Amino acid sequence: MPTIYFLRTFFVVMVFASILWLLSFYWLKFMENEPRRRKVSLALCRGQIARGSITPLENTRTFIIAPYFDRRFRNLTRVISIIHHKDVKELYCWFCCQSSGNISVIRAGIDVLGDRFGFPYSAANLLCEIPQNCNAQYMSIHWAKQGNFNQMPWFEIRNQETWNPSSEFTVCISPLFGNYNNVLQFIQSIEMYKILGVQEIMIYKTNCSQLLEKVLAYYINEGTVQTISWPITSFLNVSPASHFSKMKGDIGYYGQLTALNDCLYRNMLKSKFVLLNDIDEILLPKDFLNWTTMLRKIKASSPHAGIFLFENFVFPTSIFTSNSKYNISSWRVYPGVNILQHVYREVYQPWKYKPKKMMVSPFNVIQISVHRVLRGFGPQFHVSPDLAFFYHCRYVHPRDISQKLLVRDHTIWQFGPSLVKKVNQVVQKLFPQNGI
Numbered sequence: 001m002p003t004i005y006f007l008r009t010f011f012v013v014m015v016f017a018s019i020l021w022l023l024s025f026y027w028l029k030f031m032e033n034e035p036r037r038r039k040v041s042l043a044l045c046r047g048q049i050a051r052g053s054i055t056p057l058e059n060t061r062t063f064i065i066a067p068y069f070d071r072r073f074r075n076l077t078r079v080i081s082i083i084h085h086k087d088v089k090e091l092y093c094w095f096c097c098q099s100s101g102n103i104s105v106i107r108a109g110i111d112v113l114g115d116r117f118g119f120p121y122s123a124a125n126l127l128c129e130i131p132q133n134c135n136a137q138y139m140s141i142h143w144a145k146q147g148n149f150n151q152m153p154w155f156e157i158r159n160q161e162t163w164n165p166s167s168e169f170t171v172c173i174s175p176l177f178g179n180y181n182n183v184l185q186f187i188q189s190i191e192m193y194k195i196l197g198v199q200e201i202m203i204y205k206t207n208c209s210q211l212l213e214k215v216l217a218y219y220i221n222e223g224t225v226q227t228i229s230w231p232i233t234s235f236l237n238v239s240p241a242s243h244f245s246k247m248k249g250d251i252g253y254y255g256q257l258t259a260l261n262d263c264l265y266r267n268m269l270k271s272k273f274v275l276l277n278d279i280d281e282i283l284l285p286k287d288f289l290n291w292t293t294m295l296r297k298i299k300a301s302s303p304h305a306g307i308f309l310f311e312n313f314v315f316p317t318s319i320f321t322s323n324s325k326y327n328i329s330s331w332r333v334y335p336g337v338n339i340l341q342h343v344y345r346e347v348y349q350p351w352k353y354k355p356k357k358m359m360v361s362p363f364n365v366i367q368i369s370v371h372r373v374l375r376g377f378g379p380q381f382h383v384s385p386d387l388a389f390f391y392h393c394r395y396v397h398p399r400d401i402s403q404k405l406l407v408r409d410h411t412i413w414q415f416g417p418s419l420v421k422k423v424n425q426v427v428q429k430l431f432p433q434n435g436i
């Protein structure tokens with residue numbers, strides 16, 4: 001009896017002990033790996049991870065947006081940045097080599113984008129190849145080869161994962177600024193993009209009204225919109241014009257070119273196609289219900305193209321349709337333009353140069369400008385406005401309209417009934433107090 005009693009006690013104690021041992025083992029492992037892994041890797045290189053989307057560098061007229069790994073060119077990192085292109089001639093990439101904790105310093109190639117529009121600051125790519133045997137997750141940019149890296153901002157090198165697009169179409173919206181408050185047109189644009197087949201809309205945001213913030217929060221929560229804060233006015237004297245000769249400043253149009261290139265690379269591995277336009281522009285297919293069917297038709301005539309250029313037609317907001325069908329009284333409480341009331345556009349003059357806007361497969365593009373691809377691969381296809389065009393609904397000074405011939409074009413009405421329904425649903429949820 002005593003032996004059996006002893007054995008049983010021994011057995012119970014052993015089971016308890018092993019459970020405790022296992023628990024503590026996993027607990028320690030968990031504590032060691034998960035929360036600390038990230039910190040440790042950067043602790044080797046000391047310093048802070050940059051938090052903002054625009055980071056000024058000390059002692060240089062340079063601003064870093066983000067580094068992107070570019071697998072199309074060996075082990076290249078491409079740092080999207082803004083530099084004073086006359087002053088900045090020498091910069092260095094500092095790579096934090098994860099395994100050894102060593103820092104590897106390489107002189108950066110400075111590739112200023114071709115479109116500068118006369119401004120002293122410009123979008124640029126800083127190019128460095130990650131050295132062999134350096135498994136870098138973070139890097140920094142510095143004006144010297146040597147220095148104290150304790151104070152340096154470190155940037156995560158993005159796009160190191162594999163190509164695995166979760167979206168067919170993503171829209172990149174140029175910075176919103178000047179207390180942007182065109183609420184009705186904003187909601188209409190977003191709902192139109194969704195009707196046409198967009199999965200994600202990336203909006204660079206310098207500044208907008210409180211009311212628009214509320215609308216943004218709704219769409220962020222819905223998962224269709226992502227905003228990227230773009231506080232360029234805190235760092236540079238921006239010109240609201242697109243060319244220096246029109247209005248002086250450090251950089252044109254709220255750094256639009258840099259934002260578009262950043263958006264392109266953010267979506268390089270995530271989206272099959274990226275559209276680059278302003279919030280008052282919608283790519284309207286003429287006889288198709290969405291971009292998927294439109295693109296199928298376009299691709300039939302140019303299967304290898306990855307860059308598509310479309311005409312951009314201005315529909316002045318000061319010219320209304322006499323048809324009252326879309327003069328919707330319940331919408332009048334919202335500030336902004338009701339696009340369904342504007343169906344007169346400038347005539348198409350194919351012999352005249354007019355800047356176009358684009359839909360691109362990001363893999364075909366290295367550097368992009370607002371109306372053209374600066375560097376890319378493969379054929380470009382100019383799409384006939386009979387298939388699709390950018391519907392650009394904006395204010396035009398009456399002086400400039402009188403000189404233009406206008407034609408009626410109600411392609412937008414093809415989507416009228418579904419758009420009205422969708423907008424009503426959104427405003428009902430956002431502003432229930434207003435009723436419908």
Ligand SMILES: *[C@@H]1O[C@H](CO)[C@@H](O)[C@H](O)[C@H]1NC(C)=O
Binds near residue numbers: 132134
């Ligand atoms: C690229 O980096 C990987 C991993 O560090 C390395 O094995 C490879 O040799 C590098 N390739 C080139 C061309 O440097």
Ligand SMILES: *[C@@H]1O[C@H](CO)[C@@H](O)[C@H](O)[C@H]1NC(C)=O
Binds near residue numbers: 100102133
């Ligand atoms: C790290 O740097 C030290 C000193 O420069 C060098 O001796 C060592 O080989 C380097 N380690 C690696 C893994 O490159």
Ligand SMILES: *[C@@H]1O[C@H](CO)[C@@H](O)[C@H](O)[C@H]1NC(C)=O
Binds near residue numbers: 177178179208209210
């Ligand atoms: C937005 O910028 C304008 C100047 O362009 C400024 O007057 C306004 O206060 C800013 N609004 C917000 C919400 O920051």
Ligand SMILES: *[C@@H]1O[C@H](CO)[C@@H](O)[C@H](O)[C@H]1NC(C)=O
Binds near residue numbers: 196197289290292293
């Ligand atoms: C696009 O429209 C076609 C019919 O024209 C439809 O079959 C398809 O599901 C639509 N795709 C999207 C993404 O809405």
Ligand SMILES: *[C@@H]1O[C@H](CO)[C@@H](O)[C@H](O)[C@H]1NC(C)=O
Binds near residue numbers: 322324327341
């Ligand atoms: C829309 O309807 C309101 C009220 O019926 C009217 O005052 C306004 O002039 C109409 N607007 C247009 C552009 O027809």
